[in-house]
Structures are given as C-alpha cells and as structure tokens.
Amino acid sequence: MRMKYETPVIQKCQTGLMNKFGSCPHYSRKIRTGIDDVSIDNLVEKYGSPLFVFSEKTLRERFREIHRAFSTRYPNVTFAWSYKTNYLPAICAVFHQEGAIAEVVSEMEYDKARKLGVPGDKIIFNGPYKSLHALEKAVSEGAMVHIDHLDEIYDLEKVADKLGRKIKVALRLNMDTGIRPQWSRFGFNVDSGQAMMAARRIHHGGKLIINGLHCHIGTFILEPDAYGVQVEKMLKLAYQIEDQFKFGIEYIDIGGGFPSKSKLKGTYLSPDLSVPAIDDYAEKITSAFYKNLRPGDFPRLILESGRVMVDEAGYLITTIHSSKRMPDGRKAYVVDAGVNILFTSFWYKFKLEIDREVQGVNEPSIVYGPLCMNIDVIDEGCLLPPLNRGTRLIVSPVGAYNVTQWLQFISYRPNVVLTGENGKVDVIREAEDLLDIERRERLPEHLLLSSKSS
Amino acid sequence: MREIIVGVSGINAVDNPGPGIGVARALLDDKDLNVKIVGLAYDGMEPGIYLDWLIDRSYIMPYPSGGYDAFIKRLEYIKASFGLDFIIPNLDSELPLYAKYSEKIEKLGIGVFVPTLKQFHLRAKNRLAEVAEKIGIKIPQTEVVTSHDELVEAVEKIGLPVMVKGALYKAYRAHTTQQAIEYYNKIVAEWGYPIVVQQVVSGEEMNVVGVGDGEGNSLGMLGIRKLWITSLGKIWTGVSIRNQKMLNAASSFIHTYNWKGAFELECISNNGDVYLIEINPRFPAWSYFAAGVGLNLPSNMLRKAFGLPISQNMDYKVGKLYVRYTYEVITDLQPFQEIMTKGEW
Amino acid sequence: MNRSQQLAISENGFIFDPTTGESFTTNQTGLAILNRLKKNESSMEIALKMREEFEVSLEELERDVADFIDHLRTYGLM
Ligand SMILES: Cc1ncc(COP(=O)(O)O)c(C=O)c1O
Numbered sequence: 001m002r003m004k005y006e007t008p009v010i011q012k013c014q015t016g017l018m019n020k021f022g023s024c025p026h027y028s029r030k031i032r033t034g035i036d037d038v039s040i041d042n043l044v045e046k047y048g049s050p051l052f053v054f055s056e057k058t059l060r061e062r063f064r065e066i067h068r069a070f071s072t073r074y075p076n077v078t079f080a081w082s083y084k085t086n087y088l089p090a091i092c093a094v095f096h097q098e099g100a101i102a103e104v105v106s107e108m109e110y111d112k113a114r115k116l117g118v119p120g121d122k123i124i125f126n127g128p129y130k131s132l133h134a135l136e137k138a139v140s141e142g143a144m145v146h147i148d149h150l151d152e153i154y155d156l157e158k159v160a161d162k163l164g165r166k167i168k169v170a171l172r173l174n175m176d177t178g179i180r181p182q183w184s185r186f187g188f189n190v191d192s193g194q195a196m197m198a199a200r201r202i203h204h205g206g207k208l209i210i211n212g213l214h215c216h217i218g219t220f221i222l223e224p225d226a227y228g229v230q231v232e233k234m235l236k237l238a239y240q241i242e243d244q245f246k247f248g249i250e251y252i253d254i255g256g257g258f259p260s261k262s263k264l265k266g267t268y269l270s271p272d273l274s275v276p277a278i279d280d281y282a283e284k285i286t287s288a289f290y291k292n293l294r295p296g297d298f299p300r301l302i303l304e305s306g307r308v309m310v311d312e313a314g315y316l317i318t319t320i321h322s323s324k325r326m327p328d329g330r331k332a333y334v335v336d337a338g339v340n341i342l343f344t345s346f347w348y349k350f351k352l353e354i355d356r357e358v359q360g361v362n363e364p365s366i367v368y369g370p371l372c373m374n375i376d377v378i379d380e381g382c383l384l385p386p387l388n389r390g391t392r393l394i395v396s397p398v399g400a401y402n403v404t405q406w407l408q409f410i411s412y413r414p415n416v417v418l419t420g421e422n423g424k425v426d427v428i429r430e431a432e433d434l435l436d437i438e439r440r441e442r443l444p445e446h447l448l449l450s451s452k453s454s
Numbered sequence: 455m456r457e458i459i460v461g462v463s464g465i466n467a468v469d470n471p472g473p474g475i476g477v478a479r480a481l482l483d484d485k486d487l488n489v490k491i492v493g494l495a496y497d498g499m500e501p502g503i504y505l506d507w508l509i510d511r512s513y514i515m516p517y518p519s520g521g522y523d524a525f526i527k528r529l530e531y532i533k534a535s536f537g538l539d540f541i542i543p544n545l546d547s548e549l550p551l552y553a554k555y556s557e558k559i560e561k562l563g564i565g566v567f568v569p570t571l572k573q574f575h576l577r578a579k580n581r582l583a584e585v586a587e588k589i590g591i592k593i594p595q596t597e598v599v600t601s602h603d604e605l606v607e608a609v610e611k612i613g614l615p616v617m618v619k620g621a622l623y624k625a626y627r628a629h630t631t632q633q634a635i636e637y638y639n640k641i642v643a644e645w646g647y648p649i650v651v652q653q654v655v656s657g658e659e660m661n662v663v664g665v666g667d668g669e670g671n672s673l674g675m676l677g678i679r680k681l682w683i684t685s686l687g688k689i690w691t692g693v694s695i696r697n698q699k700m701l702n703a704a705s706s707f708i709h710t711y712n713w714k715g716a717f718e719l720e721c722i723s724n725n726g727d728v729y730l731i732e733i734n735p736r737f738p739a740w741s742y743f744a745a746g747v748g749l750n751l752p753s754n755m756l757r758k759a760f761g762l763p764i765s766q767n768m769d770y771k772v773g774k775l776y777v778r779y780t781y782e783v784i785t786d787l788q789p790f791q792e793i794m795t796k797g798e799w
Numbered sequence: 800m801n802r803s804q805q806l807a808i809s810e811n812g813f814i815f816d817p818t819t820g821e822s823f824t825t826n827q828t829g830l831a832i833l834n835r836l837k838k839n840e841s842s843m844e845i846a847l848k849m850r851e852e853f854e855v856s857l858e859e860l861e862r863d864v865a866d867f868i869d870h871l872r873t874y875g876l877m
Contacts, residue, residue, distance in 0.1 A: 005855035018498030180600030
C-alpha cells in the first residue's frame with residue numbers, strides 16, 4: 001500500500017511569522033469548481049485560459065437587491081448604468097433589461113448606448129469633455145446632459161440657438177461631504193457659491209432650463225454618512241434654484257461610489273467587516289431626502305452605481321504555467337493572465353480560489369503574470385498550497401473597470417463569456433487575433449520587406 | 455462555583471506588551487470565581503503560551519483579517535476540545551470582528567462584552583473633536599487633512615512641532631514641515647486618508663482605564679499618571695491618581711455613548727487643563743494595576759456578563775505605585791514544538 | 800556542505816538545528832526527504848525510493864524533490 005502524497009514543504013520558524021494557521025490547510029484556502037452551474041474545467045476546455053466569466057444570475061441579483069434597497073424606501077428611483085465600469089454590450093443589456101437607463105461620459109459611450117437601442121432620453125451624458133458635435137447629437141436626441149463647466153453652458157446655448165428651442169439640462173456639482181480626496185474637479189462647487197452663480201448665468205441666458213442636479217462624490221466610499229451630507233446640500237441648492245429662478249428640479253442624481261466587496265490593498269480588515277451593507281447607504285440617503293424635502297415633493301432619485309453592481313459578478317480564470325523558488329525562499333507562480341487585463345490589481349488584493357482540492361500546507365507565495373515586465377504581479381504575497389502546473393486560479397471580484405481599462409499589450413485579449421440559466425454559456429467578447437490588432441495598421445509601400453529584396 | 459473558561463488574547467507580554475497577561479492575572483486574583491484561562495495567540499513566540507501558572511492552554515488563532523469563517527471555526531474547535539465560556543479580546547485588530555459578530559459568537563455559547571461597531575468607530579482620530587466636545591474635555595488643536603496643501607496649511611496654523619497621525623494607526627512627531635510631509639506620505643501609503651495633524655501638547659501623561667456596562671453605568675475606573683516610559687512609549691512605572699476632570703470625562707464617555715466593555719482614554723494634563731489624545735476600545739496593557747489596588751475590572755466585566763454580584767466599592771487608593779519588571783522563564787523546546795506543529799499547547 | 804546531518808528531526812515535523820538554534824516545520828513528505836538526505840542519498844535516489852512509498856508520478860516527485868532541496872538551500876541547510 002502506497003501512502004497518500006503531499007508536496008513536501010519546509011518553513012522556517014521566524015518571529016512574527018509563527019502562525020501555524022498561515023500554513024494550516026483549511027485556513028484561507030478556497031476551492032471553486034464552477035461558476036453558477038458550469039464547471040471551471042468545461043469553461044476552460046471550451047473557451048481557453050485566461051478567461052473572463054460573468055454570471056448573469058449574480059448581475060441580476062445584485063441589481064435587484066440594490067434597487068430594492070432604495071425603491072422600498074423612496075417612491076421615485078431610477079438607476080443609470082455607468083458604462084465606463086463595464087460597457088460590454090451584453091452586460092449593459094442585462095442592466096437595461098432590469099430597467100436601468102444609461103450613464104455615459106464620452107461620445108463613444110454615447111454611441112454604444114444608442115447602438116444597443118437605448119433612446120436618447122434615457123441616456124445621461126456626463127463628463128468634462130463633450131465636443132460640440134457630441135453635444136448637438138445628444139441634445140437633438142433628447143439626452144440628459146449634465147453640465148460640467150462654464151464653457152459647456154456657452155456651447156449648449158449655441159446648440160439651443162441652432163435647434164431653435166430651449167434645452168433642459170442638469171448641473172453637475174461638487175462639494176465637501178467629508179470624503180477625501182474631494183472630487184472637486186468636476187462640475188460647480190456648491191460650498192463656494194459657484195453652483196448658484198452658474199444657475200444665475202443659465203437663468204440670465206434664457207436658453208437653457210435646469211431640471212436636474214448631479215453629483216458624484218467619489219468611488220469606493222466606505223462612509224454612508226457622506227451621502228447624507230451630499231443629499232442635504234443638493235436638496236437645499238435645488239430649492240434655492242427653484243425659488244430664485246423658477247426652474248423645476250425634477251431629479252437629483254447622486255452618482256455612484258458604493259464599494260464592492262473587494263479588499264483594497266493596504267487595508268487590514270476583510271471587506272466583510274469594512275464594507276457597510278447597501279441598506280445602510282439606502283437608509284442614510286432616503287432619510288436625508290425625507291428630512292430635506294418639502295411636503296408632497298418627490299423628485300426622481302437617480303443612482304449611477306457601477307462597481308457595486310458588477311464587480312462581484314466577474315471572475316477571471318487563469319492557469320498556472322510554471323513555478324519557481326525565489327531567493328528569499330518564497331514560492332513564485334507564473335500564470336497566463338497579467339496586469340494588462342487586470343487593471344484593478346493596482347488597487348485590489350483579489351480573492352484567489354483554486355479549481356481543485358490540493359493536499360499540503362500553505363506556503364508564502366507570489367503570483368506573477370506572463371508579461372516580461374517587473375510590474376506584472378497579480379499578488380505579491382499570499383498563502384497558497386503547492387500548486388502543480390495546469391492548476392487554475394479563479395481571481396475575483398474583477399467585474400468592474402477591468403474589461404474597459406484593459407490594455408492590449410504583447411498578447412491577445414481573451415474570451416469573455418456570460419453564464420446563464422441552466423448551464424448556458426455565451427461568448428460576449430471573442431478572443432482577439434492578429435487581424436484585430438492589425439486591422440487599423442498600415443505599412444507604407446516602401447517599407448514592405450519583399451520590395452526591399454527585389 | 456462553576457468553572458468559567460475565559461479566552462484572553464494579547465498574551466504577547468513583550469517590550470510593547472499586549473494587555474492579555476494583566477487581564478488573566480486579574481481574573482485569577484478573584485478567588486470567588488473559578489476561572490481557567492485559555493490563551494489566544496497569533497504567534498508561536500507570544501510569552502503567555504509559556505506561562506503555565508497563568509494560562510492553562512494556548513491556541514494559535516487565525517488572523518482576524520482572514521475573515522469570519524476561519525475565526526469562528528477555530529473558536530468552535532477550542533470550545534469543543536477544551537471549553538470556552540467567555541472571551542476578552544485585547545487587540546485593536548480583533549475588535550471589529552468581535553463587535554460585528556458578537557451575537558453569533560454568543561450563540562455558540564461563548565460570551566463577549568465588547569463595544570458595538572458604532573461605538574468602536576468613535577475611536578477614529580478624525581472624530582476625536584466630536585467625542586471630546588460631547589464628554590466635556592479639551593483636545594489639542596487638530597486639523598483633518600487630505601492633501602499636501604492642507605497639510606502645510608495645518609502645520610502653519612498649528613505651529614511646529616506637530617503630531618502627524620493616521621485615522622486609526624500610526625503617530626509621528628514632526629519637527630519640520632518637510633518631516634510632516636514625509637510622515638504624511640508614509641501614513642497615506644500604508645493606511646490611507648484622512649490624516650490628522652495635531653498640536654503637540656506638553657505636560658503630564660495620564661490615562662484612565664474603565665469598563666462601561668452598555669447601559670450608561672461604570673463598572674469601575676482608575677486613573678494613572680505615567681512616571682517612566684520606555685523608548686517605545688510604553689508605561690514602565692506609574693502612580694494611581696484621581697484627576698477629576700479626566701475621571702468626569704470618562705464617566706461622561708460611558709454615559710453619553712452607553713459604552714460597553716473596556717476602554718482607555720489617553721490624556722495629557724497641562725496647567726490644570728486635561729486634553730484627550732486617544733481612545734482605545736479595550737483594556738490597556740497596564741490594567742492589572744486596577745486589580746492590584748482593589749478594583750478588579752476584568753472580574754467586574756465577567757461578573758456583569760454572567761449576572762454575578764459585583765462589588766459596590768468603586769473607590770481606590772491614590773498614590774499607589776505601579777512597577778513593571780522583567781522576568782525569565784526556562785522551559786523545554788517541547789511547548790514550542792507543539793505550538794508550531796499542532797497550533798496548541 | 801550538507802547541514803542536514805546535524806539536524807534534530809522529530810517525527811511530528813519539527814526540525815531543530817542545534818548549531819544555529821534555528822527551527823523549522825515540515826510535513827511528512829518533507830520529513831521523508833530530509834531523513835534520506837541525512838543518509839546521503841542523491842535526489843534521484845530519493846525520488847525513486849519515495850516513488851515506491853507514495854502515490855505519485857516520478858515526474859512530479861522529481862520536480863518536488865528538486866524544489867524542496869532548492870528551498871533547503873535558501874535556508875542554508877544544504
Ligand atoms: C459620474 C460618475 N458616475 C458614476 C460612476 C460609477 O462609480 P462607481 O463605480 O464607484 O459606482 C463614476 C465613476 O467614476 C462617475 O464618474
């Protein structure tokens with residue numbers, strides 16, 4: 001009878017590192033054999049590795065949970081899907097099916113939303129750079145334009161002249177809500193009176209009608225109270241504008257910023273302890289509404305939540321290509337997914353799950369990507385059991401910002417699939433090939449290699 | 455009296471001592487209680503593991519940062535294999551976990567007596583001003599900053615030297631603006647925003663340890679004046695004092711926030727004024743002093759939690775001396791070997 | 800130099816180096832390798848013999864023994 005095998009491991013007892021639990025097999029070791037009802041093996045066999053996988057079930061559940069938290073507390077709530085967080089058509093379509101309108105910050109995003117079939121009047125157009133051309137298109141299609149600066153007021157007045165009608169617009173605001181860093185570069189400052197000045201200027205121009213206010217105080221906001229301060233300041237300003245200039249403020253857009261359950265680098269606590277529940281945010285926000293609204297007034301509350309909706313629905317499956325022993329004794333793994341497709345690795349310490357049961361104690365390990373670049377590190381210090389080549393690591397949460405901020409660099413970007421009900425899997429973005437990379441590239445005639453030799 | 459098995463963490467009685475050993479001693483001092491101590495350690499070298507006359511059995515714990523599941527499994531294991539009726543967590547890093555999951559832990563039949571998460575958050579240094587105002591105590595001039603510009607402004611306003619502090623961890627004394635910027639960068643890189651810039655108040659360092667019953671009442675408190683501190687800033691010799699301004703603030707702290715569990719207020723007294731410097735939501739490392747002068751705070755906490763009678767005497771003698779000293783234990787490699795390979799001893 | 804000769808190795812995987820005072824922990828397979836290194840067996844011999852004792856392929860074992868010895872080297876034990 002031969003004995004069960006376990007990879008040999010040795011660890012030095014070092015002060016400060018003598019926690020047996022670090023190496024205990026069941027501590028901080030997580031196994032994931034499938035996503036929804038689809039096994040990791042099947043996914044990789046069919047679609048390759050690395051592979052981004054989105055769970056339609058999780059997307060819809062998250063949306064409904066967050067929507068419910070607000071709609072059960074306030075009668076007039078709309079969610080706008082923040083395209084920049086993830087603008088794969090399939091992902092946007094899921095949220096639109098659930099009832100979200102679109103929130104875009106560039107002409108390209110605007111065109112994407114239109115192409116998906118979102119009508120102009122269900123698109124919020126944010127951002128500090130909107131070309132005159134983009135503004136004209138958006139306004140003529142009825143989009144909700146959120147003005148970022150004074151120059152945009154002039155531009156919009158030009159558009160109004162050209163179209164020969166008044167245009168409804170919203171003001172983007174910034175303010176001190178106690179959150180640092182303060183996002184004061186976007187919109188008009190409330191605390192200094194700049195926002196009121198902008199409203200006065202618009203009133204004076206007579207070509208634009210202010211019907212909404214918008215403010216996005218930042219991202220990964222761990223303090224629900226900040227939103228309470230934000231709502232109070234926005235509603236006070238709304239009534240000031242209504243009373244002084246006789247505009248009717250129809251909606252208050254409080255932006256996004258709710259954190260997902262991911263661990264920021266440099267934080268000690270697990271997100272489970274540091275990230276407040278969505279109900280805490282909803283409670284603060286809606287009670288600030290009730291406290292500051294005039295009787296009978298229920299302006300539409302718009303939220304542009306991005307990462308909290310999508311982050312946990314996204315996984316990246318990656319395969320261990322090789323391992324080595326570092327000079328300091330740590331184990332290092334090279335996997336087939338790098339930071340070029342995992343942009344958020346600069347801020348997040350991801351959850352790493354293993355696709356199978358593995359024998360043996362945990363060792364201090366490093367996970368490197370495949371790029372020939374020193375910065376290509378997925379995890380610079382984690383505890384992993386000894387892993388063989390071909391073992392798969394499932395990295396999460398990766399649903400937010402990665403498939404929009406990823407870089408095409410020295411390799412092809414991989415397949416992205418969506419797992420649906422009953423084990424159905426759809427490719428929602430095909431892996432790239434050389435044609436994709438070179439389609440827009442041109443080689444002048446005189447540089448053709450064959451012409452040189454002739 | 456039935457036996458009560460109490461888990462105590464922070465048994466790292468080293469040059470920056472954890473509070474656990476003092477808490478264990480205090481519990482054992484109460485001869486009317488029948489207490490056994492379980493040491494909850496995070497490293498195989500925590501001295502408490504080897505002090506067998508205080509601690510009956512020690513277990514290595516998974517780090518709180520590893521999350522709830524592993525932690526709770528370990529507590530269940532200890533309960534099943536040795537017994538565990540109550541836990542006194544003594545480390546800042548553990549408190550959020552115990553605070554958030556106190557009900558679930560109690561469902562396992564393991565009592566805790568800790569602040570709520572909301573109370574726990576009061577200790578953030580950017581909230582010090584708010585707390586100080588409510589409990590009627592001064593604080594050094596303090597500015598909360600999040601950019602270099604604001605930092606430089608704050609330094610100019612307050613005047614050098616200044617303390618540069620993270621909201622939760624780290625504090626440095628800066629003598630030049632350049633130094634302040636360096637410390638600012640250092641703390642931001644490790645712990646994030648915001649940063650607190652504080653006036654350096656010189657004076658006598660005095661602290662108060664207390665326990666609140668969660669209903670606004672005190673289970674006892676003791677004031678200490680530091681006479682000698684180590685190079686790490688840890689108290690080595692002290693004397694019991696009764697500074698009414700400080701004690702009133704502590705009472706008010708318990709009362710205002712319905713504080714539950716142990717706490718320490720770190721203060722500085724200057725020309726009759728008392729300034730609040732820091733709030734610690736747990737027993738301090740010197741808390742055995744209280745038991746030593748007849749005010750057994752850990753035992754009062756345990757008694758309150760188990761509905762046992764508590765001594766009504768909340769008084770203590772001033773002018774008692776607190777002296778730390780070093781001591782050595784000689785033992786075999788075996789306990790070390792066991793704790794390293796099996797995680798318990 | 801092969802310092803493994805002088806190590807005090809206990810059955811539960813605790814290793815003590817009496818000349819330096821360092822201590823280490825290892826698992827059962829690690830113990831098996833160390834005990835064979837003590838007897839001056841080569842890494843190939845170790846892999847072949849352990850192949851008979853454990854359920855594992857020779858290829859995996861060869862890699863693991865090499866990596867384990869690498870690791871001993873980083874600790875200065877080989
Ligand atoms: C205007 C606006 N709305 C919404 C979002 C989405 O933010 P989050 O993903 O933090 O919810 C952003 C992100 O930067 C934004 O700039």
